[in-house]
Amino acid sequence: MTNSPPSPTIPRPILTLVHALMLIALAWLLFHFVVYVVYANNLIQFPFDYDQGEGFELHDVMLLSQFQTPYADIETFPFYGSIYPPIYHVFLVPFAWLFGAEYWYGRLFSFLTTLITAITIGWVVYKETYRAIPHADKTLTRMVALASGLAFLSSNIVYHIGPLFRQHISMFMFETLAVAVLAHVSEIESTPRRRWMLLLGFGLLVLGGYTKQLAAFTAVGALIFLFIRNPRRAIIWGFGFAVVGAGIFVLLTITTDGHWWTQTITANVKDFLTDQAIGLARLFANLHLAILIPAILYLLYEVYFDRISIYSIWFVCTLVLSAMAAGTWGAGDSYYATAIGAMCILSGIFISKTVNQGWQFRQNYLRRLLINPFSRFAPAITIMLMVLMPMLYILYARATLHMPTTGAGFSQIADIFGIEANADNGFYDSAGRLVGAYADIGHLTTEQDVINGNLIVGRINEIPKETRILSEEAAFSFATGREVITNPVVLYILDQVGHYDSSELVQMLEEQAFGLIILRARFYPPPVNIAIDTYYEMVEVISMNGFDYQLLRPKN
Amino acid sequence: MAIGILGTIAIFAIDIIDVGREGGIGPIQTIGLVLMVGLFVLGITLIPLGDDPA
Numbered sequence: 001m002t003n004s005p006p007s008p009t010i011p012r013p014i015l016t017l018v019h020a021l022m023l024i025a026l027a028w029l030l031f032h033f034v035v036y037v038v039y040a041n042n043l044i045q046f047p048f049d050y051d052q053g054e055g056f057e058l059h060d061v062m063l064l065s066q067f068q069t070p071y072a073d074i075e076t077f078p079f080y081g082s083i084y085p086p087i088y089h090v091f092l093v094p095f096a097w098l099f100g101a102e103y104w105y106g107r108l109f110s111f112l113t114t115l116i117t118a119i120t121i122g123w124v125v126y127k128e129t130y131r132a133i134p135h136a137d138k139t140l141t142r143m144v145a146l147a148s149g150l151a152f153l154s155s156n157i158v159y160h161i162g163p164l165f166r167q168h169i170s171m172f173m174f175e176t177l178a179v180a181v182l183a184h185v186s187e188i189e190s191t192p193r194r195r196w197m198l199l200l201g202f203g204l205l206v207l208g209g210y211t212k213q214l215a216a217f218t219a220v221g222a223l224i225f226l227f228i229r230n231p232r233r234a235i236i237w238g239f240g241f242a243v244v245g246a247g248i249f250v251l252l253t254i255t256t257d258g259h260w261w262t263q264t265i266t267a268n269v270k271d272f273l274t275d276q277a278i279g280l281a282r283l284f285a286n287l288h289l290a291i292l293i294p295a296i297l298y299l300l301y302e303v304y305f306d307r308i309s310i311y312s313i314w315f316v317c318t319l320v321l322s323a324m325a326a327g328t329w330g331a332g333d334s335y336y337a338t339a340i341g342a343m344c345i346l347s348g349i350f351i352s353k354t355v356n357q358g359w360q361f362r363q364n365y366l367r368r369l370l371i372n373p374f375s376r377f378a379p380a381i382t383i384m385l386m387v388l389m390p391m392l393y394i395l396y397a398r399a400t401l402h403m404p405t406t407g408a409g410f411s412q413i414a415d416i417f418g419i420e421a422n423a424d425n426g427f428y429d430s431a432g433r434l435v436g437a438y439a440d441i442g443h444l445t446t447e448q449d450v451i452n453g454n455l456i457v458g459r460i461n462e463i464p465k466e467t468r469i470l471s472e473e474a475a476f477s478f479a480t481g482r483e484v485i486t487n488p489v490v491l492y493i494l495d496q497v498g499h500y501d502s503s504e505l506v507q508m509l510e511e512q513a514f515g516l517i518i519l520r521a522r523f524y525p526p527p528v529n530i531a532i533d534t535y536y537e538m539v540e541v542i543s544m545n546g547f548d549y550q551l552l553r554p555k556n
Numbered sequence: 557m558a559i560g561i562l563g564t565i566a567i568f569a570i571d572i573i574d575v576g577r578e579g580g581i582g583p584i585q586t587i588g589l590v591l592m593v594g595l596f597v598l599g600i601t602l603i604p605l606g607d608d609p610a
């Protein structure tokens with residue numbers, strides 16, 4: 001590798017300007033972090049489902065805490081099955097033993113895992129900067145590292161799901177940690193230490209994969225990277241990884257009489273919706289363009305002028321594969337979260353290299369074509385780029401702006417900057433709500449939402465205890481000490497692929513076995529929805545958290 | 557580069573082999589084609605770099 005011409009001395013006023021702009025960027029990103037903490041705190045105290053499906057994840061935790069499997073026969077009572085692997089739920093089992101069926105610990109756990117992910121991103125940017133540029137400016141590098149971590153949390157997509165009782169969030173913590181561990185594993189000279197690090201990295205990948213299946217994309221990226229660096233080692237470890245992963249899979253399939261296979265594989269083969277995939281891809285690009293561009297430039301830099309890092313391969317694999325997976329029915333913007341983590345690392349390294357004047361270019365035809373002609377302008381270009389870098393974070397903070405427009409502090413800020421709510425409960429979301437499958441969440445819940453939720457609980461309590469109720473969300477079953485019956489989305493998906501026979505559930509509806517039915521989105525299979533409308537009638541609609549909950553009683 | 561060429565051929569081959577399916581290049585095929593052509597172009601531009609370690 002050949003060094004670029006000596007870095008020009010940067011005038012002090014320019015350095016001061018760069019520091020000042022970085023402070024502005026950090027202040028804005030920190031504001032988003034404050035919004036995130038407020039949102040997490042709000043959700044942690046909310047006792048009902050905020051995002052569809054949270055209650056069923058809690059039910060998985062409760063089943064596992066009682067040493068029961070959530071991968072059961074969905075065609076027989078209570079028609080319940082989970083389509084997600086169990087690691088997230090297993091981590092929460094001790095909390096279930098201590099506190100029972102509560103939402104707060106799952107949301108707090110998820111929130112903390114996002115903080116660990118953000119810290120890991122910042123740490124990687126910091127370490128990689130010093131690995132390449134030992135003389136890097138400590139203050140600027142720390143600022144960029146901090147901004148990289150905050151940029152991850154600032155993404156509307158990460159913000160939405162960060163404090164949810166969902167397994168997806170801890171998955172990208174395991175993925176990010178795995179990538180950080182494996183990034184320089186091939187360079188470790190001590191064999192025992194290298195093996196331990198490989199074991200740790202692959203262990204984290206297994207944990208990620210058994211938290212949610214999407215972690216397979218990160219595993220693909222990690223294996224490609226290891227193969228490029230050391231094919232023999234990659235094949236040996238990749239084989240071991242496959243044996244362990246497949247072994248657990250086979251064990252789960254056998255011990256659940258095949259229901260694990262049906263629910264985690266068959267139920268995840270869903271229709272591909274092109275409009276949804278394109279809409280989410282455009283939304284992702286629009287929101288993150290300011291850091292997407294430096295991430296792509298850094299990727300190209302590595303391909304043509306440096307060695308390809310695990311971060312670049314991880315970014316490409318997760319971006320391409322997640323973008324395609326995001327087009328499947330039931331998927332959403334959250335599928336981009338891992339790629340956002342990788343993007344924050346790549347853009348952070350790019351920005352850090354620029355403000356530290358640490359670029360080096362190999363002698364090749366591209367350098368002669370793209371770099372050398374501009375070498376005499378290097379001082380001016382360097383200054384221009386240094387000033388531009390913090391502005392990328394400022395532009396990014398503007399693009400991802402999201403905040404409540406009501407409440408202490410927020411209403412004043414909204415008034416000063418003329419920000420008007422465009423989502424539920426006075427929330428502003430720069431992404432709007434225009435794209436299908438973009439999560440309709442992020443707003444804070446209100447006291448009225450809790451009151452209305454308790455109103456639904458009260459209606460259920462009017463039904464004799466021995467009479468069953470059918471609730472589309474598990475929260476109301478937990479709140480009233482009733483059995484959780486059905487997981488509607490799982491029934492719907494398996495019905496769509498011809499793997500669910502609704503006869504037994506429909507028969508119970510015909511017999512009006514349920515004293516009350518609570519619906520939110522009617523995610524049940526068509527035969528079940530028809531039976532509900534045939535044998536039940538709507539008696540009340542109660543709004544909570546922006547959704548209308550329909551209460552139905554048996555027809556006379 | 558080889559992956560790009562083979563991938564492109566394979567994607568077009570879907571229409572030739574599976575004659576019973578609905579005609580035209582579908583959305584997944586389009587995405588696949590863009591990726592494969594991209595890989596091909598990437599491969600071409602990497603050839604002059606010789607055998608520098610990746």
